[in-house]
Structure formats: C-alpha cells, structure tokens
Amino acid sequence: MRAARTVAVYSLGGTIAMTTDAATGGVVPALSGHDLLAAVPNLEGHGIELRVHDFRRVPGASLTFDDLAELGAAVDRTLAGGDVDGIVITQGTDTIEETAFVLDLHHGHEQPIIVTGAMRNPTMAGPDGPANLYAAVLAAADPQLRGAGVLAVLNDEIHAARHVRKSHTTSPAAFTSPGAGPIGRIAEGGVRLTTALPHRFGPLAQQRRRDVRVGLYTVGLGDDGELLAAWDGRCDGLVIAAFGVGHVPQRLVExxxxxxxxxxxxxxxxxxxxxxxxxxxxxxxSEKDLISRGLIPSGDLGPYHARLLLHELLAQEADREAIAAKFAVFAH
Known part of the structure; x- marks a missing residue:
C-alpha cells in the first residue's frame, strides 16, 4: 500500500551536510541524505514516504551548470514516473537563489521542487538544517503547492525561485524575497499560504546543445571601461549590472x-x-540610449538571474530575437 504522500530527497552537500575535518579543522561536506533525515525529529508521524538520492557532496559554491543539468534530468525522470508528490533538494546556501532559478526555468511538472539548506552547520549550537529539512519535506508533500514550480524553504518561510535572495552572510533568517515577500509559511506541521502561487513562465527544454560563457560586469563610480574591454571576444553573452534603473557612465557607451x-x-x-x-x-x-544601441533590458530580473537566463537560452542556441522576447516576459 502506498504511503499517503511520497517525496524524493536529493542531497548535494553544503553546510547542511558538513562535519569537522580533522586535517583542516574546518567543516566539509560529509553527511549523506540518510544522515540528514535521521537528524530530523517527528517526520514519521506525517505518513510521508521518503526516497533518498545522494546526488553530490560538494560545497554550494562548487556546483556547476553541468551539475544542475544532470540534477534536472534526474528529477524529471523521477517526476515522470507519476508516483512522487514532490522533490526536496538539500544544498549549500551560497548558491540556493541561483540553482532554484535555473531549475525553475526548466521545471515542467506540477509537483513542487523545494530547495533548502542550512546557515548553521551541524557542529554549531542550534543548527537549522533539521528544521529546514523538516519544513521542506512538508512543503514538498503538500498538494497546495502543486503548480508552484521551484520554491526555497528556509526558516519556516516559503519563497518563489524568481524572488528569493540570500540577504545576509550568517543569519538563519538570511533568505528573503525583496519586493515580493514569502508566498507562505510552515506552521503546526502544515503549509499556510499568504499569497497566490507564483506565476510560471513556461519551461525551457532540459537539453543543452552547447557550452557557453556568459559574463557579468558591474559598473562602478569612475568606471573608465578598461575592464569592460577585457570581455570582448571572450564571452558568448554579457550582463551589465548598471547603476539605478539602467545607467552607465557616458564613456562606456561606445x-x-x-x-x-x-x-x-x-x-x-x-x-x-x-x-x-x-x-x-x-x-x-541612460537606459533609453543603451537600448537604442542594441542592449536588451532585463525587466525585473537582477543581474545574477539575468546571467542565468541568458546562459540557458544561449546554451539552447536561441537567437537575439528569442532572447529579447524571453526577457520581455520578465518585465511584467
């Protein structure tokens, strides 16, 4: 007889899975997915079957686009089977906001994908990993979140992949959604939505056809453009993190x-x-001047997410017209 709900857990490493390394004295990824779940109290009482996959064991900063492509394909196969109600991914918090967004770009199933991690490793007082994993499993199993895409669940808050940001280096409450806020919270063992589910923009195909390099250039006060010239001929696409609403010094225009x-x-x-x-x-x-010179506005996407969307589009050999059309979707 099948359990009331079934959740597949993919562990990638990160702070949530770290223990002290005798050689360095620092913490390193060492715990398996089964180890992480063993530290979570009271999951048994929810009637959720857990299927654990030890996918990677690396720091969040070391995850790559290839890792995400392989993970997305594995998750897609799992969900295509039809007997899993949701996915939980545990990983390092350094890159949660980026991995969640990339996975969401490709996620075409109704079952939610929940990304979580920890700000305090298991050797510290008050590690938040078990509580975050508990909340993530409950969220992944909850039918209210069907169709929500990829979400980040930390500190009992549920954030949409498009909006979530890591906004503090050490606080357990580091994850926020500037300009939007969380879509819900976990309380008394269940999901409590506070707003509508996030709007989805249609999935990109999982397959990547080529390797690409997308640069990110941040404009600063007194910028003379010399470092900008270093990108010429060395990238397949470039994102400009400009001042304000999209402005750069005049000397960069040409x-x-x-x-x-x-x-x-x-x-x-x-x-x-x-x-x-x-x-x-x-x-x-100005933004109007730069757009007239061929730059493509990112809409509401910040530079990190814009870089990820451009990377995924170029990897699928999208032309400039298709790229501009996709970014225009994020202007609303």
Whole structure:
C-alpha cells in the first residue's frame, strides 16, 4: 500500500551536510541524505514516504551548470514516473537563489521542487538544517503547492525561485524575497499560504546543445571601461549590472554598442530589486540610449538571474530575437 504522500530527497552537500575535518579543522561536506533525515525529529508521524538520492557532496559554491543539468534530468525522470508528490533538494546556501532559478526555468511538472539548506552547520549550537529539512519535506508533500514550480524553504518561510535572495552572510533568517515577500509559511506541521502561487513562465527544454560563457560586469563610480574591454571576444553573452534603473557612465557607451553588435548584452541593475526602465531617461548612457544601441533590458530580473537566463537560452542556441522576447516576459 502506498504511503499517503511520497517525496524524493536529493542531497548535494553544503553546510547542511558538513562535519569537522580533522586535517583542516574546518567543516566539509560529509553527511549523506540518510544522515540528514535521521537528524530530523517527528517526520514519521506525517505518513510521508521518503526516497533518498545522494546526488553530490560538494560545497554550494562548487556546483556547476553541468551539475544542475544532470540534477534536472534526474528529477524529471523521477517526476515522470507519476508516483512522487514532490522533490526536496538539500544544498549549500551560497548558491540556493541561483540553482532554484535555473531549475525553475526548466521545471515542467506540477509537483513542487523545494530547495533548502542550512546557515548553521551541524557542529554549531542550534543548527537549522533539521528544521529546514523538516519544513521542506512538508512543503514538498503538500498538494497546495502543486503548480508552484521551484520554491526555497528556509526558516519556516516559503519563497518563489524568481524572488528569493540570500540577504545576509550568517543569519538563519538570511533568505528573503525583496519586493515580493514569502508566498507562505510552515506552521503546526502544515503549509499556510499568504499569497497566490507564483506565476510560471513556461519551461525551457532540459537539453543543452552547447557550452557557453556568459559574463557579468558591474559598473562602478569612475568606471573608465578598461575592464569592460577585457570581455570582448571572450564571452558568448554579457550582463551589465548598471547603476539605478539602467545607467552607465557616458564613456562606456561606445564600447557597449560594439559589444552588443557581436553578442547579446543584457542591461540590468546592480540594485537587484526593481525594474530596469526602458523609456524615461534620454541622455548618453541612460537606459533609453543603451537600448537604442542594441542592449536588451532585463525587466525585473537582477543581474545574477539575468546571467542565468541568458546562459540557458544561449546554451539552447536561441537567437537575439528569442532572447529579447524571453526577457520581455520578465518585465511584467
């Protein structure tokens, strides 16, 4: 007889899975998915069958696009079987906001994928890993979250992949959704939604056709553009983290126009909260000027997410028109 709900857990390593290394004295990824679940109290009473997959055992900072492509394919196969109600992924918090977004771009099933981790490793007082994993499993099993795509669950809060950010280096409450807020919370062993499920933008195909390099250039005060020139001929696409609503120093304008004639250049904001404008300011180096020179506005996507979307589109050999159309979807 099948359990009331079934959740597959994929462990990737990260702080949640770290223990002290005798050689270095620091903590390193060492715990398996079974080890992590063994430290979580009271899961048995929820009637959830757990299927554990030890997928990787690396720090979050060492995850790669290839890792995510392989993980996405494995999760897709699991969900295609039809007998799993949700997925939990445990990983390092360094890259949760990025991996959640990439996975969400490709996720085409109704079952939710929940990404979680820990800010305090198991050797510290008050490690948050067990509580986060407990909440993640409950969220993955809850039918209220069907169709929600990929979500991050930490500190009993449920965040949409599009909005979640790691906003503090050490706090257990590090994960927030600037400009949006969490979509819900875990309380008394269940999901309590506080807003509608996030809007989905349609999945990209899982298959990647080629390896690409996408650069990220952050504009700073007094920028003379010399470092920008270093990207010329060394990337398949570039994201500009500009000032404010999408502005750069005038001295960068011609270099950006030349780059945009060769590769897709995305205009984003280093603020990472709020939209890039398209038609308000008109001076050289303004958003209107740069768009007229061939740069593609990122909509509401900040520079890190813009880089990920551009990478996935270029890996599937999307042309400039298709890239601009996809970014335009994120302007609403």
């Amino acid at each position: 270099s950006l126009e030349r780059l945009a004639a060769r590769v897709p250049v995305i205009l984003s904001s280093r603020i990472d909260n709020g939209p890039v404008l398209t038609g308000t300011y008109g001076y050289p180096g």
